[in-house]
Amino acid sequence: MKDIGLARLTVKDLGVGRGGLPLLRGVSFALAPGQALMLRGANGIGKTTLLRTIAGLQPPQAGRVEAEEDTLAFAGHSDGVKATMTVEENLEFWAAVFGHEGTARAMRDLDLMRLMTRPARDLSAGQRRRLGLARLLVTGRAIWLLDEPTVSLDRESAGLFEAALAAHLGQGGAALISSHLDIGGMTDVLDLTPFRATPAALGLAEGSW
Template sequence: MELKVSDLACARGGIPVLTGVSFGLASGQALLLRGPNGIGKTTLLRTLAGLQPALAGEISLDREAFAYAAHADGLKATLTVAENLWFWARIYGTRDIAPALAAFNLEDLSERQAHNLSAGQKRRLGLARLLVTGRRIWALDEPTVSLDAASVGLFAQAVKAHCASGGAALIATHIDLGFEAEVLDLTPFRATADSARAFDDGFSEAFL
Protein backbone atom coordinates (compact mmCIF):
# COMPACT_ATOMS: atom_id res chain seq x y z
CA MET A 1 0.00 0.00 0.00
CA GLU A 2 1.49 3.35 -1.09
CA LEU A 3 -0.73 5.41 1.22
CA LYS A 4 -2.99 4.47 4.12
CA VAL A 5 -5.17 6.95 5.98
CA SER A 6 -6.95 5.94 9.18
CA ASP A 7 -9.61 7.95 11.04
CA LEU A 8 -8.11 11.25 9.89
CA ALA A 9 -9.48 14.59 11.01
CA CYS A 10 -8.29 17.86 9.50
CA ALA A 11 -9.11 21.55 9.75
CA ARG A 12 -9.16 24.71 7.66
CA GLY A 13 -8.36 27.95 9.46
CA GLY A 14 -8.54 26.15 12.78
CA ILE A 15 -12.07 24.90 12.09
CA PRO A 16 -12.55 21.11 11.70
CA VAL A 17 -13.89 20.28 8.23
CA LEU A 18 -13.37 16.50 7.93
CA THR A 19 -13.40 13.74 10.52
CA GLY A 20 -13.08 9.97 10.38
CA VAL A 21 -11.52 9.82 6.90
CA SER A 22 -10.10 6.37 6.11
CA PHE A 23 -8.87 5.00 2.79
CA GLY A 24 -5.94 3.34 1.07
CA LEU A 25 -4.12 3.99 -2.17
CA ALA A 26 -2.24 1.10 -3.76
CA SER A 27 0.42 0.97 -6.43
CA GLY A 28 -1.20 1.23 -9.86
CA GLN A 29 -4.36 2.85 -8.50
CA ALA A 30 -5.98 6.20 -9.26
CA LEU A 31 -8.40 7.54 -6.64
CA LEU A 32 -10.66 10.55 -7.30
CA LEU A 33 -11.71 12.80 -4.43
CA ARG A 34 -15.23 14.11 -4.89
CA GLY A 35 -17.63 16.29 -2.95
CA PRO A 36 -19.19 19.77 -3.07
CA ASN A 37 -17.12 22.95 -2.98
CA GLY A 38 -15.81 23.60 0.52
CA ILE A 39 -16.09 19.98 1.68
CA GLY A 40 -12.34 19.83 2.37
CA LYS A 41 -10.66 18.23 -0.65
CA THR A 42 -7.85 20.79 -0.68
CA THR A 43 -7.53 20.64 3.10
CA LEU A 44 -7.17 16.85 2.96
CA LEU A 45 -4.48 17.02 0.27
CA ARG A 46 -2.56 19.72 2.15
CA THR A 47 -2.68 17.60 5.28
CA LEU A 48 -1.39 14.54 3.43
CA ALA A 49 1.38 16.68 1.91
CA GLY A 50 2.50 17.72 5.39
CA LEU A 51 1.69 21.40 4.84
CA GLN A 52 -0.59 21.45 7.86
CA PRO A 53 -1.00 19.12 10.85
CA ALA A 54 -3.84 16.63 11.20
CA LEU A 55 -6.19 17.05 14.14
CA ALA A 56 -6.34 13.28 14.67
CA GLY A 57 -5.79 9.99 12.92
CA GLU A 58 -2.86 8.33 11.19
CA ILE A 59 -1.19 8.74 7.81
CA SER A 60 1.07 5.94 6.63
CA LEU A 61 3.14 7.41 3.82
CA ASP A 62 6.68 7.58 2.51
CA ARG A 63 7.13 11.36 2.20
CA GLU A 64 9.97 10.89 -0.27
CA ALA A 65 7.50 9.17 -2.61
CA PHE A 66 4.93 12.00 -2.51
CA ALA A 67 4.52 14.84 -5.02
CA TYR A 68 1.80 17.45 -4.46
CA ALA A 69 0.50 19.81 -7.17
CA ALA A 70 -1.83 22.55 -5.98
CA HIS A 71 -3.71 25.36 -7.72
CA ALA A 72 -0.58 27.45 -8.34
CA ASP A 73 1.60 26.30 -11.23
CA GLY A 74 4.83 27.04 -9.35
CA LEU A 75 6.68 28.42 -12.36
CA LYS A 76 9.61 30.81 -12.57
CA ALA A 77 8.32 33.46 -14.96
CA THR A 78 11.64 34.50 -16.54
CA LEU A 79 12.84 30.95 -17.19
CA THR A 80 11.92 29.09 -20.35
CA VAL A 81 9.76 25.99 -20.37
CA ALA A 82 12.85 23.79 -20.59
CA GLU A 83 14.69 25.75 -17.90
CA ASN A 84 11.74 25.39 -15.53
CA LEU A 85 11.75 21.64 -16.00
CA TRP A 86 15.53 21.41 -15.65
CA PHE A 87 15.28 23.39 -12.40
CA TRP A 88 12.94 20.81 -10.89
CA ALA A 89 14.80 17.89 -12.44
CA ARG A 90 17.98 18.97 -10.67
CA ILE A 91 16.15 19.33 -7.35
CA TYR A 92 14.76 15.80 -7.62
CA GLY A 93 17.92 14.30 -9.09
CA THR A 94 16.51 13.31 -12.46
CA ARG A 95 18.35 13.87 -15.73
CA ASP A 96 15.87 13.81 -18.60
CA ILE A 97 13.08 16.29 -19.30
CA ALA A 98 12.28 15.02 -22.80
CA PRO A 99 9.49 12.65 -21.65
CA ALA A 100 7.84 15.48 -19.71
CA LEU A 101 7.97 17.83 -22.70
CA ALA A 102 6.51 15.16 -24.96
CA ALA A 103 3.79 14.04 -22.55
CA PHE A 104 2.31 17.53 -22.34
CA ASN A 105 3.03 18.64 -25.91
CA LEU A 106 5.55 21.28 -24.87
CA GLU A 107 8.41 20.59 -27.29
CA ASP A 108 7.59 23.54 -29.56
CA LEU A 109 7.36 25.81 -26.50
CA SER A 110 10.56 24.65 -24.82
CA GLU A 111 12.44 27.94 -25.45
CA ARG A 112 9.53 30.23 -24.56
CA GLN A 113 9.66 32.05 -21.24
CA ALA A 114 6.96 31.02 -18.80
CA HIS A 115 5.48 34.51 -18.53
CA ASN A 116 4.71 34.39 -22.26
CA LEU A 117 2.62 31.23 -21.97
CA SER A 118 -1.17 31.12 -21.95
CA ALA A 119 -2.98 29.96 -18.81
CA GLY A 120 -3.47 26.50 -20.30
CA GLN A 121 0.16 26.24 -21.37
CA LYS A 122 1.29 27.24 -17.88
CA ARG A 123 -0.92 24.56 -16.40
CA ARG A 124 0.54 21.95 -18.76
CA LEU A 125 4.04 22.98 -17.75
CA GLY A 126 3.10 22.86 -14.08
CA LEU A 127 1.79 19.32 -14.52
CA ALA A 128 4.81 18.28 -16.57
CA ARG A 129 6.92 18.88 -13.47
CA LEU A 130 5.38 15.74 -11.99
CA LEU A 131 7.19 13.61 -14.54
CA VAL A 132 10.61 14.90 -13.51
CA THR A 133 10.09 14.32 -9.78
CA GLY A 134 10.44 10.56 -10.05
CA ARG A 135 7.93 10.24 -7.20
CA ARG A 136 5.45 7.38 -7.04
CA ILE A 137 2.45 9.14 -5.50
CA TRP A 138 0.90 12.12 -7.26
CA ALA A 139 -1.56 14.17 -5.18
CA LEU A 140 -3.31 16.67 -7.44
CA ASP A 141 -5.75 19.45 -6.60
CA GLU A 142 -8.07 20.32 -9.52
CA PRO A 143 -5.27 19.65 -12.05
CA THR A 144 -7.37 20.32 -15.17
CA VAL A 145 -8.19 23.97 -14.42
CA SER A 146 -7.48 26.09 -17.55
CA LEU A 147 -6.96 23.00 -19.74
CA ASP A 148 -8.84 22.49 -23.01
CA ALA A 149 -10.26 19.09 -23.94
CA ALA A 150 -7.12 18.00 -25.79
CA SER A 151 -4.90 18.93 -22.84
CA VAL A 152 -7.19 17.10 -20.41
CA GLY A 153 -6.60 14.07 -22.63
CA LEU A 154 -2.83 14.53 -22.35
CA PHE A 155 -3.12 14.73 -18.59
CA ALA A 156 -5.27 11.59 -18.46
CA GLN A 157 -2.72 9.71 -20.56
CA ALA A 158 0.08 10.84 -18.23
CA VAL A 159 -1.82 9.60 -15.17
CA LYS A 160 -2.62 6.25 -16.81
CA ALA A 161 1.02 5.78 -17.82
CA HIS A 162 2.18 6.70 -14.31
CA CYS A 163 -0.16 4.15 -12.71
CA ALA A 164 0.70 1.50 -15.30
CA SER A 165 4.36 1.85 -14.33
CA GLY A 166 3.59 1.25 -10.65
CA GLY A 167 2.76 4.77 -9.52
CA ALA A 168 -0.44 5.97 -7.85
CA ALA A 169 -2.56 9.12 -8.13
CA LEU A 170 -4.91 10.89 -5.73
CA ILE A 171 -6.87 13.55 -7.63
CA ALA A 172 -9.40 16.11 -6.42
CA THR A 173 -11.60 16.88 -9.41
CA HIS A 174 -15.21 17.47 -10.46
CA ILE A 175 -14.79 16.33 -14.06
CA ASP A 176 -14.72 12.99 -15.84
CA LEU A 177 -11.09 12.34 -16.75
CA GLY A 178 -11.94 9.53 -19.12
CA PHE A 179 -10.19 6.65 -17.36
CA GLU A 180 -11.18 4.06 -14.81
CA ALA A 181 -10.60 5.11 -11.22
CA GLU A 182 -12.00 4.55 -7.76
CA VAL A 183 -14.01 7.41 -6.25
CA LEU A 184 -13.97 8.64 -2.66
CA ASP A 185 -16.87 10.99 -1.84
CA LEU A 186 -15.87 13.11 1.16
CA THR A 187 -19.44 14.18 1.95
CA PRO A 188 -19.97 11.50 4.65
CA PHE A 189 -16.86 12.76 6.44
CA ARG A 190 -18.00 16.38 6.76
CA ALA A 191 -17.41 17.61 10.31
CA THR A 192 -20.56 18.17 12.32
CA ALA A 193 -20.93 20.38 15.38
CA ASP A 194 -20.82 17.30 17.59
CA SER A 195 -17.72 15.80 15.96
CA ALA A 196 -15.93 19.16 15.98
CA ARG A 197 -16.48 19.61 19.72
CA ALA A 198 -14.19 16.66 20.28
CA PHE A 199 -11.34 18.89 19.08
CA ASP A 200 -12.44 22.30 20.34
CA ASP A 201 -14.93 23.00 23.09
CA GLY A 202 -15.35 26.50 21.69
CA PHE A 203 -16.46 25.33 18.25
CA SER A 204 -19.34 27.27 16.75
CA GLU A 205 -22.00 25.76 14.48
CA ALA A 206 -21.92 28.99 12.47
CA PHE A 207 -18.84 27.70 10.67
CA LEU A 208 -20.57 24.59 9.28
Protein backbone atom coordinates in the same frame (compact mmCIF):
# COMPACT_ATOMS: atom_id res chain seq x y z
CA MET B 1 14.21 5.85 -15.54
CA LYS B 2 14.90 5.64 -11.89
CA ASP B 3 12.82 3.49 -9.62
CA ILE B 4 9.87 5.53 -8.42
CA GLY B 5 9.55 3.82 -5.07
CA LEU B 6 6.60 2.00 -3.61
CA ALA B 7 3.28 3.68 -4.32
CA ARG B 8 1.40 2.66 -1.22
CA LEU B 9 -0.62 5.21 0.74
CA THR B 10 -2.79 4.46 3.73
CA VAL B 11 -4.99 7.07 5.37
CA LYS B 12 -6.47 6.10 8.72
CA ASP B 13 -9.29 7.95 10.40
CA LEU B 14 -7.90 11.27 9.21
CA GLY B 15 -9.34 14.55 10.46
CA VAL B 16 -8.43 17.77 8.70
CA GLY B 17 -9.36 21.41 9.06
CA ARG B 18 -8.32 24.94 8.26
CA GLY B 19 -7.72 27.77 10.72
CA GLY B 20 -9.11 25.86 13.70
CA LEU B 21 -12.28 24.95 11.75
CA PRO B 22 -12.71 21.19 11.38
CA LEU B 23 -13.72 20.21 7.85
CA LEU B 24 -13.48 16.43 7.51
CA ARG B 25 -13.43 13.64 10.06
CA GLY B 26 -12.80 9.91 9.90
CA VAL B 27 -11.48 9.75 6.35
CA SER B 28 -9.96 6.31 5.71
CA PHE B 29 -8.80 4.73 2.48
CA ALA B 30 -5.84 2.94 0.97
CA LEU B 31 -4.15 3.44 -2.35
CA ALA B 32 -2.29 0.57 -4.05
CA PRO B 33 0.28 0.74 -6.86
CA GLY B 34 -1.42 1.31 -10.20
CA GLN B 35 -4.52 2.76 -8.58
CA ALA B 36 -6.02 6.21 -8.96
CA LEU B 37 -8.69 7.58 -6.66
CA MET B 38 -10.98 10.51 -7.38
CA LEU B 39 -12.09 12.74 -4.51
CA ARG B 40 -15.55 14.20 -4.90
CA GLY B 41 -17.52 16.63 -2.81
CA ALA B 42 -19.11 20.06 -2.84
CA ASN B 43 -17.04 23.24 -2.96
CA GLY B 44 -15.50 24.06 0.40
CA ILE B 45 -15.89 20.55 1.81
CA GLY B 46 -12.13 20.31 2.28
CA LYS B 47 -10.69 18.53 -0.76
CA THR B 48 -7.73 20.89 -1.01
CA THR B 49 -7.14 20.80 2.74
CA LEU B 50 -7.22 16.99 2.68
CA LEU B 51 -4.63 16.87 -0.10
CA ARG B 52 -2.41 19.44 1.63
CA THR B 53 -2.60 17.47 4.87
CA ILE B 54 -1.67 14.21 3.14
CA ALA B 55 1.19 16.03 1.40
CA GLY B 56 2.49 17.04 4.84
CA LEU B 57 1.97 20.77 4.35
CA GLN B 58 -0.21 20.98 7.43
CA PRO B 59 -0.60 18.72 10.44
CA PRO B 60 -3.67 16.45 10.66
CA GLN B 61 -6.17 17.28 13.39
CA ALA B 62 -6.72 13.58 13.98
CA GLY B 63 -5.68 10.23 12.55
CA ARG B 64 -2.66 9.22 10.49
CA VAL B 65 -1.21 9.28 7.01
CA GLU B 66 1.10 6.39 6.19
CA ALA B 67 3.35 6.52 3.17
CA GLU B 68 6.98 5.79 2.53
CA GLU B 69 9.28 8.75 2.80
CA ASP B 70 9.75 10.83 -0.34
CA THR B 71 7.04 9.15 -2.38
CA LEU B 72 4.50 11.99 -2.46
CA ALA B 73 4.32 14.78 -5.02
CA PHE B 74 1.79 17.57 -4.59
CA ALA B 75 0.42 19.82 -7.35
CA GLY B 76 -1.92 22.52 -6.13
CA HIS B 77 -3.92 25.36 -7.63
CA SER B 78 -0.80 27.35 -8.41
CA ASP B 79 1.82 25.71 -10.56
CA GLY B 80 4.99 27.04 -8.97
CA VAL B 81 6.10 28.38 -12.34
CA LYS B 82 8.55 31.28 -12.51
CA ALA B 83 7.43 33.78 -15.15
CA THR B 84 10.88 34.94 -16.23
CA MET B 85 12.34 31.46 -16.66
CA THR B 86 11.76 29.41 -19.81
CA VAL B 87 9.71 26.23 -19.82
CA GLU B 88 12.85 24.12 -19.95
CA GLU B 89 14.59 26.05 -17.15
CA ASN B 90 11.53 25.67 -14.93
CA LEU B 91 11.53 21.91 -15.42
CA GLU B 92 15.30 21.57 -15.13
CA PHE B 93 15.16 23.36 -11.80
CA TRP B 94 12.56 21.03 -10.31
CA ALA B 95 14.32 17.98 -11.72
CA ALA B 96 17.50 19.12 -9.97
CA VAL B 97 15.67 19.85 -6.70
CA PHE B 98 14.15 16.37 -6.68
CA GLY B 99 17.38 14.76 -7.91
CA HIS B 100 15.66 13.16 -10.89
CA GLU B 101 15.90 13.25 -14.67
CA GLY B 102 13.47 13.04 -17.56
CA THR B 103 12.93 16.70 -18.43
CA ALA B 104 12.89 15.93 -22.15
CA ARG B 105 10.43 13.08 -21.73
CA ALA B 106 8.12 15.15 -19.57
CA MET B 107 8.10 17.92 -22.18
CA ARG B 108 7.39 15.40 -24.92
CA ASP B 109 4.57 13.79 -22.99
CA LEU B 110 2.77 17.06 -22.36
CA ASP B 111 3.54 18.57 -25.75
CA LEU B 112 5.79 21.32 -24.43
CA MET B 113 8.69 20.76 -26.82
CA ARG B 114 7.60 23.60 -29.11
CA LEU B 115 7.40 25.95 -26.13
CA MET B 116 10.71 24.85 -24.60
CA THR B 117 12.58 28.14 -24.94
CA ARG B 118 9.62 30.36 -24.27
CA PRO B 119 9.53 32.31 -20.98
CA ALA B 120 6.72 31.01 -18.81
CA ARG B 121 5.08 34.43 -18.62
CA ASP B 122 4.18 34.10 -22.33
CA LEU B 123 2.27 30.86 -21.77
CA SER B 124 -1.50 30.66 -21.78
CA ALA B 125 -3.26 29.40 -18.66
CA GLY B 126 -3.65 25.94 -20.18
CA GLN B 127 -0.01 25.77 -21.29
CA ARG B 128 1.11 26.84 -17.86
CA ARG B 129 -1.02 24.13 -16.29
CA ARG B 130 0.61 21.60 -18.60
CA LEU B 131 3.99 22.83 -17.41
CA GLY B 132 2.83 22.39 -13.83
CA LEU B 133 1.81 18.80 -14.61
CA ALA B 134 5.07 18.12 -16.43
CA ARG B 135 6.75 19.11 -13.18
CA LEU B 136 5.12 16.07 -11.57
CA LEU B 137 6.83 13.81 -14.08
CA VAL B 138 10.29 15.18 -13.25
CA THR B 139 9.85 14.71 -9.50
CA GLY B 140 10.12 10.95 -9.91
CA ARG B 141 7.68 10.50 -7.04
CA ALA B 142 5.33 7.51 -6.98
CA ILE B 143 2.17 9.04 -5.53
CA TRP B 144 0.70 12.12 -7.15
CA LEU B 145 -1.59 14.34 -5.13
CA LEU B 146 -3.44 16.47 -7.67
CA ASP B 147 -5.73 19.36 -6.87
CA GLU B 148 -8.03 20.08 -9.82
CA PRO B 149 -5.41 19.06 -12.41
CA THR B 150 -7.57 19.54 -15.51
CA VAL B 151 -8.78 23.07 -14.78
CA SER B 152 -8.15 25.36 -17.79
CA LEU B 153 -7.02 22.45 -19.98
CA ASP B 154 -8.68 22.06 -23.38
CA ARG B 155 -9.91 18.66 -24.56
CA GLU B 156 -6.66 17.85 -26.33
CA SER B 157 -4.46 18.84 -23.36
CA ALA B 158 -6.70 16.92 -20.99
CA GLY B 159 -6.08 13.93 -23.24
CA LEU B 160 -2.32 14.42 -22.91
CA PHE B 161 -2.68 14.56 -19.15
CA GLU B 162 -4.81 11.40 -19.11
CA ALA B 163 -2.20 9.60 -21.17
CA ALA B 164 0.60 10.73 -18.84
CA LEU B 165 -1.45 9.64 -15.85
CA ALA B 166 -2.16 6.25 -17.42
CA ALA B 167 1.57 5.78 -18.12
CA HIS B 168 2.36 6.69 -14.52
CA LEU B 169 -0.16 4.19 -13.21
CA GLY B 170 1.18 1.59 -15.64
CA GLN B 171 4.61 2.00 -14.09
CA GLY B 172 3.21 1.14 -10.69
CA GLY B 173 2.53 4.72 -9.62
CA ALA B 174 -0.63 5.93 -7.89
CA ALA B 175 -2.66 9.13 -7.83
CA LEU B 176 -5.12 10.89 -5.58
CA ILE B 177 -7.09 13.46 -7.55
CA SER B 178 -9.64 16.05 -6.55
CA SER B 179 -11.69 17.18 -9.50
CA HIS B 180 -15.22 18.21 -10.33
CA LEU B 181 -14.57 17.30 -13.98
CA ASP B 182 -14.56 13.76 -15.28
CA ILE B 183 -11.15 12.42 -16.10
CA GLY B 184 -11.12 9.65 -18.65
CA GLY B 185 -10.51 6.16 -17.35
CA MET B 186 -10.97 7.10 -13.71
CA THR B 187 -13.37 4.74 -12.01
CA ASP B 188 -12.48 4.69 -8.30
CA VAL B 189 -14.35 7.50 -6.59
CA LEU B 190 -14.42 8.54 -2.95
CA ASP B 191 -17.29 10.85 -2.05
CA LEU B 192 -16.26 13.04 0.89
CA THR B 193 -19.77 14.16 1.82
CA PRO B 194 -20.29 11.50 4.55
CA PHE B 195 -17.04 12.57 6.24
CA ARG B 196 -18.07 16.20 6.73
CA ALA B 197 -17.17 17.24 10.27
CA THR B 198 -19.98 17.80 12.76
CA PRO B 199 -19.93 20.53 15.41
CA ALA B 200 -18.98 17.81 17.89
CA ALA B 201 -15.55 17.68 16.22
CA LEU B 202 -15.00 21.27 17.32
CA GLY B 203 -14.62 20.20 20.92
CA LEU B 204 -11.68 18.03 19.95
CA ALA B 205 -10.08 20.62 17.73
CA GLU B 206 -10.40 23.59 20.06
CA GLY B 207 -9.54 21.99 23.38
CA SER B 208 -12.05 22.64 26.10
CA TRP B 209 -12.64 26.33 25.86
